Amino acid sequence: MYLTWTPWTIAWTALAVVTAVVLLFRTAPYGRHIRSDWGxxxxxxxxxxxxxxxxxxxxxxxxxxxxxxxxxxxxxxxxxxxxxxxxxxxxxxxxxxxxxxxxxxxxxxxxxxxxxxxxxxxxxxxxxxxxxxxxPTAISPMMWVGLSLFVGGLAMNVHSDAILRSLRKPGESGYRIPEGGFYRWVTCPNYLGEMLEWTGFALLAATPAAVAFAVWTAANLIPRALSHHKWYKNQFAVYPRHRKAVIPFVL
Ligand SMILES: NC(=O)c1ccc[n+]([C@@H]2O[C@H](COP(=O)([O-])OP(=O)(O)OC[C@H]3O[C@@H](n4cnc5c(N)ncnc54)[C@H](OP(=O)(O)O)[C@@H]3O)[C@@H](O)[C@H]2O)c1
Structure with a gap:
């Protein structure tokens, strides 16, 4: 870690954890979860x-x-x-x-x-x-891991976004079951890719702010992936049973 943690950066990261708990009970109201009572x-x-x-x-x-x-x-x-x-x-x-x-x-x-x-x-x-x-005077193995996670996560995120985009023809607004790519394993590979990116960035930068961003990203996206996953299973009787929400084989 290049910089030491201060009470402010600890509080900022702790706020992410609190936010994750709130989001497990209250899904952010945009996209498929939009509601009319949010002003x-x-x-x-x-x-x-x-x-x-x-x-x-x-x-x-x-x-x-x-x-x-x-x-x-x-x-x-x-x-x-x-x-x-x-x-x-x-x-x-x-x-x-x-x-x-x-x-x-x-x-x-x-x-x-x-x-x-x-x-x-x-x-x-x-x-x-x-x-x-x-x-740093030399690139450590940890930094190579971080760079690989960032680049691989970005590629997964962009590819998964492209699959979602291909599900609708111009003028359509409904939902289909995404197939192919990392959708074979999880409902939200776009979110998984995003989490890998910022975890990789945190390994590379090794600053409290970068670690906090990786925690915030997971805090936002894991609860949302769980909501999406539940939503798909309610909407589609044929939704693939083996598919997890966001972490292959685990969650
Ligand atoms: N770093 C962070 O904390 C953070 C936070 C939020 C988002 N993001 C990133 O921002 C990107 C978008 O986030 P999001 O929450 O909007 O993602 P999302 O819920 O997966 O939706 C992405 C887009 O695809 C469409 N879509 C999703 N599922 C579909 C389906 N089954 N059939 C047809 N269209 C479908 C959505 O349409 P609808 O809008 O009509 O649902 C939306 O336009 C993601 O890559 C995510 O990683 C990052």
């Missing part, structure tokens, strides 16, 4: 872009805040971490919402606002802590 809504694509773009902007702002006014340049290692972050969010904030067939989809404003708040803190904290990293 005003806005177009899903607009809400998605706004809430996700905040993350890379906050990371850059956190870096800038830490570097200014000395303006020391970042090492190759630090630049690599920033590139991984920006690459992920280029896909998530701009390419993904452009590719998705969202026409009439809406999102509660409260979901967008809570994601904006999360991404401001998460992006900013990661930016500040990446700047504080003392670059």
């Amino acid at each position: 005003p809504t806005l177009p899903h694509r607009l809400g998605w872009i706004v809430m996700e773009v905040i993350s890379p902007v906050a990371l850059i702002a956190g870096l800038w805040w830490s570097i200014y006014p000395s303006m020391e340049s970042l090492s190759g290692f630090q630049m690599g971490l920033v590139a991984l972050w920006l690459g992920h969010y280029l896909y998530r904030a701009l390419i993904y919402p452009y590719l998705m067939r969202w026409k009439e989809h809406r999102m509660p404003a409260v979901i967008m606002l809570s994601a904006v708040g999360f991404n401001l803190v998460n992006g900013g904290l990661n930016g500040v802590q990446i700047e504080a990293i003392v670059p």
